[in-house]
Amino acid sequence: MSEYKHGAFAKESPTSVLTVINTTANISFVVGTAPINLIDEKNVNKLYRLANYEDAVKNFGFDPDYDQYTLSEAIDVFFTKYQVAPVYFVNVLDPAKHKKAAMAETNPQINGQVILSQKGAIKSSVAVNVDKDTKKLDVDYSLGFNKDNLLVVTALDGGSIKPEDKLIVTYDVLDASKVKASDIIGGIDAAGVYSGIQLAQKAYPKFNEVLGSLIAPGWSQDITVTNALLATAKNLNNVFKANAIVDMDTSKIKTYTDAVSIKQKSGLTSEFLNLCFGDLYLDEQKYNHSTMLCALKQYIAGINDSIPNKNPSNKSYYINGFKLNGQDLDLDRSQAQYLNANGIIVARNGTNGWRSWGNRTACFPGDTDVKNYDIALRDMGNWLMNTLVVFIDQMVDEQIDRPLILRIEESEQRWLDGLVGSGKLISGRVLFLKDKNPLSELLAGNIYFKLLWTSGPTASSITNEIEFNVHELNKVFGEETV
Template identity: 30%
Template sequence: MAYKHGVYVGEVATSITAPIEGTAGLQVILGTAPVHLAKDPYACSNKPILCYSFAEAAEQVGYLDDFQKYTLCQSVDASFRVFNIAPIILINVLDPTKHKKTLAARALSVLKKQAVLQEDGVLLDQLVVKSEDGQTTLAKDTDYVATFDDDGFVTITLITSSEISAIQVSGVAIDPAAVEAVDLIGGIQISTGEETGMEVIRQIYPKLGMTAGLLLAPGWSQDANVAAALQAKCEAINGVFSCECFLDIPCGTDGAKTYTDVKEAKESLGASSNHAFALWPKGAVGSKHYYLSALAAACTAYTDANNEDVPATSPSNKNIRITATILEDGTAVDLDQEQANTINSFGVATALNMNGFKLWGNNTAAYPSTTDPKDRWLACRRFFSWWGNTFILTYFQKVDSPANPRLIESIVDSENIRGNSFVARGFCATARIEFIEAENPRTDILGGKIQFHMYLAPYTPAEVLKTLLEFDVNALETALTGGE
């Protein structure tokens, strides 16, 4: 060891920053994943999978940058790499026992004891490796080892022999092209009771003890049937909970290719729910193309997490961290503020480049059909849904207690204390609850029903800031004459 005398420093690799956690905007994302890369390809279909990190998501459902084939990956990337927000819940509908294709036998050259099968989606347990003439089947982990490279292709490394110059391979691969909109919508198998697609949303609270904040299906929600199902699923989840969904207005051949076409495309999609937030067009981060719902949902969850996990602040005018807005074919869309505002007038949000791209738009898809502030403004709508969900979760323990004055007082006092704390922190103008006798007739009380009346006033977004500019002649005169 060298002789040292003095003061020294050293450096270590930067630790990965832990993602910010928040559940008010808990994203529930439906789509397809490269399950062949998952730890167990057969255990991650049509189940709610909770992920707190990119590594966890990659292990549970697999990950590739091919967002066109594997739509869940864009939300995984947007949440954990672009915004660094957690957790998310993934519902993969690609079933390797159903959405698959057979790979015909083909010859592969072996170089330095390795051969690469350049085929996407290969299921390793279905891979068959034989000698070049096809007469001898090689044994896995004895004659060869199969692993995936960074592109998702299979690398076959021979163990025992260095003289083999070619091998023959066949097998089965998953087929994301076989997944259809009906798989996203899902259903219930009558014979087994098995739930698929959006029906799996019901399992989130019983299994994970969490409630959905945002529903999305990037890459699929531009389909009218999927959009309709998503909007319907936002209400009465488990019979009681509610949330919002993010929808993509199609921006391809059959969609809106210019901002003036967005209104018609929105109407064709059927985006009209007060629980829906419609977006157009797509977003790009370098060479990666995302549906805007994936980025906007991650941005919304990030905004919540940075506001004490309270959905009272609009994600509009927040940095959406993209480098371009694009159409389905990758054509750039350069919107100015007037054009973006026109899109907003249709009840659709977009992204606007104002020294960096911002999410731009506050209206739910119900606008302009409704101007009720709790249904028009996304932030207000989400605040109402979230408050209702937290009320249910907080006071479920009171159900079946004696319906006496003490029960009523405890709920009123507790909720008003809680509401006052939110008012004091500037999240809303009021949040108070009352027990009104006129709303509780004797017959209802005898029937075990007690009704409270909650008054909520979340702040509406300041969409327009205006000032008047006037030439001050007196000030100019004073400056020139010295006030004489």
């Protein structure tokens, strides 16, 4: 009998579709591992443009074991926490290679079903027997996953499985531990097929979108993966610039001060590199720092008219803990500043909660060019160059004449004036210089324009000086201050 109720009641259900902020700047590319057995076992080394949470889960599945399935972590961070899109995903976990045999299970049916005990079951590997009689899929039984991602064998009406039969099930399960750094890095084979990180090169020709950030959460602690991300990011399609956001390898770090020497020994000093330190936590759930920073950067661009002139430092993380190798890492301001001064990004807790803390790229302090070491200026420089490439591409192969020069010059200047007018730039100017365009270059079909731009550097420190004014004490006598 149902519970007796008397009176008016109300309840609220979760929003069925999470709205996302669509961006055209700092678009993210994520390569990693997914519980692909839940969806499509052939979704390996394929580039997907994902528009929302539902799209991501439909194509990559979801499992809360983020250590095994790094793309599930990315789904959580990008689509439920920061709610940004689009995001590009590549799964490299291959059920054909990265697997192991599970123990055969003999189970009685419960309501015509048997639930297998191990997660990661690969449907295509399942064999069901009763005694020595092999049963047929979709004739005698069907396969499907329950809410816990466990595989369920269901006896079909009209099949040969009887209610009293015990099912002997053999199967393989995914084994993410068999994925190697080389799988994440990928490459281009003799047939011209792209895999791993190299699939970032396909975002623009396939979808006409320029990437802003590349990450490999759970894998970028490997220096070979970091170097592959960096090499790809700073020369996408041989014309575009992006950033690699990576996590430091902390396995040999005993205290936060060790991070600086590790960085120096690893040669992590590129302006196209955002270097993250420590693990982020929300209660007991651990997150790779690079995932959170990458989503944050895309979110900040999204709420700023898709223009990346704002620094992610001192912006909110969806966390309540920061750890080094499982131990709480409550850095005070001076400790955080020490790492920031060496181009390392941390998380810091303050009056406004946990925040990203660090406004310098990994090239700092060795590189003293502000457009290289200031994260916001580096992002803005990348975006300006990338936008110009896409915008001017439509004018390539036009006849070189004065009207073409004026059209390009005026179009670019209008664009810059708009950025200045909206406060995204302090100034912007386009120049067509005679000494940069000699006749030999014009005859070869090459035109050169120079763009001068200025954007405000990040306010890294703000100081207020206070002084006790003794002269104001005269007011106690009713006298005017001298």
